[in-house]
Amino acid sequence: MQGNSKTPLLVVEDSDEDFEILQIFMEDMAVTNPIYRCTTGDKALDFLYRTPDTEADTIVQPSMILLDLNLPGIDGRDVLVRLKQDEQFREIPIVIFTTNSDPKDIKFCYRKGANGYLIKPVRTERFEKAIQAFVDYWLNTNTPPDWVELTGLK
């Protein structure tokens, strides 16, 4: 297993409950990655396109985005489209994490460059499984695009 524990994760999620459960499960799964959370699409874009306060500041961008689709304001689909069209963010894997199981939406997201699509189940054990799968693959197994910068060449 590659140690991706430092790769920051951005969670765009408007539901406090879902986010809390996510945190609880990730804690249980011993996830140590820094987690940023934005509650709306607009805030997510503001966060990603923020300018440093001072010259010295370096902006740490997430190397992984977990994106809800149904969001207040700018919708998750728009955020996805915007980021995948932007040279700066295109390479960051975006995994959709949503209640939406509409086949049309699933297709749409993949077409627009989503790297994964997870449906949030209602049943707790399934929800946990989904998060486990995400953590196992995207945080623990997958090599993120900026892995070198984060960890230095071994």
Place this chain on the structure above:
Amino acid sequence: MRQSEPLHGPGRLQQDHELFPVHLIGSTQPYGVLMVLTESTFTITQVSQNTFDYLDIRPQSLLGKSVLDLLEPSSRAQLQQSLRTCTHHPSYVPIAITVANTVKSFDGLVHRTNQCTILELEPASPQQTGQPSGALQNNLHQVIAHLRGVNDITDFLQTAVTEIQTLTGYDRVMVYQFDQYDAGSVVAEVKPPEEVSYLGLHYPATDIPTSVRQLYQQSTVRFIPDLTAPPVELITIENSAAGPAEEVTSPLDLTYATLRGVDPCCIEYHQNMGVAALLVIALVKDNQLWGLISCHHRTPKFLPCSTRLACEVLGQLVAAELGSKVDKTELHYINSLRTIQADFVDSIANAKNFKQALIEPALRLLDMVSAQGAAVCLDQDITLIGHTPTLEEVKTLSKWAMTETSTEIFHTSCLSDVYPTAATFKTVASGLIVLKISQFRRYLILWFRPEVLQTVNWAGDPQTSVHETDEGHILLCPRNSFEQWQEIVQATAIPWQPAEITNAVALKNAIVGIVLNKADELAQINLELERSNRELDSFAYAASHDLKEPLRGITNFSNILLKRHGQALNESGIKRLQTLVKLAERMDGLIDALLKFSRLGQTALLLQPTDLNLLVPTVVEMLQAGREEDLPPLQVQIPLPLPIVSADPVLITEVFSNLLSNALKYTDKPQPLVEIGCLTHEERLEQQAATDITPDSCVLYVKDDGIGIQTRHFQNIFRLFKRLHERDSYGGGTGVGLTIAKKIIERHGGRIWVESVYGEKTTFYFVLNCKEK
């Protein structure tokens, strides 16, 4: 001596009679003198033999002389002028001639034929010398004003005969109207009180031969003061020379001659009626001989020339006014027809059910055209109203009407003439109107009128005027009996009037208009419905989504509570929390079902040839895989190969999966037996519900030996979330499987229904389109 050939005798061959050249009769009546003059020199070339009676000169002495030499010098210029300008229509000219040393006044009429000019002279009546009296003119003006003031046609004709009777003094004056077959009937009459009335009597066409009818169209007044007067022969230069007649001259055309001799047939005919004198004024309307004003007198009767001219003017007036007169009774009737029509159109326009509006109230449809029966045929659906043939007869008749009548409306008053089968139901339907509402579908309205044994009152037996000779020739004889003779006409209804036909056509136009409007409305409603269905689907979809989020919170936090704070709860607390989770999970199942159901309405059908022989075993396998291992294996029988259907395989899989899992769920048998098949043609005939299914469809069934369903639930089971049993019995379930199956089948254009014996078995039938059998 062709011109003087005697034409007497009781009969004449019918053909001759019809075409007998009455205008070439070659003789004149004796009440005046007729002279034939050359056009330029006015030399007399022919003359009636009675000149001595009026002019005191032998006819032979007149031949070859100029007519001008006869006249008083005062008359010459006027006659010369008239002779030069005259046309084929006689024009009046007063003439003075010295007869036996006395100057006498004559009424002269001059007209031109193709070859010559004809001058007719008759002694002027004593009171008529000079110009026609002012009294006659005044009289005429009054009559004309009076006639113009009458609107109703019957009143008008009656007024006309009364006025002419007053003017002329004839015993009997009648209006005789021709029908389309040239037979005629008396429609107005004045007569002496003691005489038999001819009003309403019919006369066969042979009574007035074609040649005579043609003459009337040209020369509109015919005057015969004495039918018994012997005819006067004409002599010509040739036959006056005492030698044998040479047939070089063509016979003289007396079409426009007032003095024209009378056909012996006509004499005998009228004498048989007891008539001695006759005046006939033709009524020519739009160049057609509409009828005659016929004036009869029992004794010889002379009428001065001026009065005859006045009668001619009156005749022209009457004919001209005919078009502007109306039949009050008919007008009233037409108005009532229009009212019915307007009412009808109104109620159809407002009706939800157009057929219902047509047939209720039943009387209105009949009144529309004054029929006694009607049939409204909408394809196979035939509704009979009033007195009609049987349903089977109407069915056959409507088929005939669809193919044999090409126009939108067809009508007859004698159906058996064109449709011999109608003879069997002539008592109810001798008269028929066929109104085609659609050319493509068998949408018809038929109206029926019963046979009316119509009584025609003939003036004498019309057949008696026609005799067959020994040689087989048909002879026409002037009838001698004018006693009323009744003929009964069979298999014929009262003819449809133009106003009734117009009404029927108007009804069709109204229906077509309304149908078009309804189609528009329907399209609009469909559009609305489609939109609202789509909205509903997307609403259900969105709503179920949004329901999921809080539900997830509930389950997750409940589970976290159980997991992390379980020790802080007592046993019942834990149990209740577990119940909470279970309830939330069931709600999740319901929402999933709702989602699935609403998605069905939103996604497009992907129809393709689907072989059920491949699809069904996959479903069975799937179910088998999901079955608990300790249960006995599934038994699904397929007795005959299944068809290939045109369907969306994913959705049809869902249907079979739902039906099969129901069959396996709702059973009390340890090893349930399920049969899947397709109804054969014979089996379909036995299935009441399958009778109207088109042959290119197939009826599939899934039959089980399960617990069965009570009849009262046959409809309920297809309702969303409807369960017949307690929540947890028979393996639970959300109650959405059959709703989904039904929606899928209906989206494929088919339908699904159930048959069951409670406690024994259940069979679900559903219809799909066959790709091939």
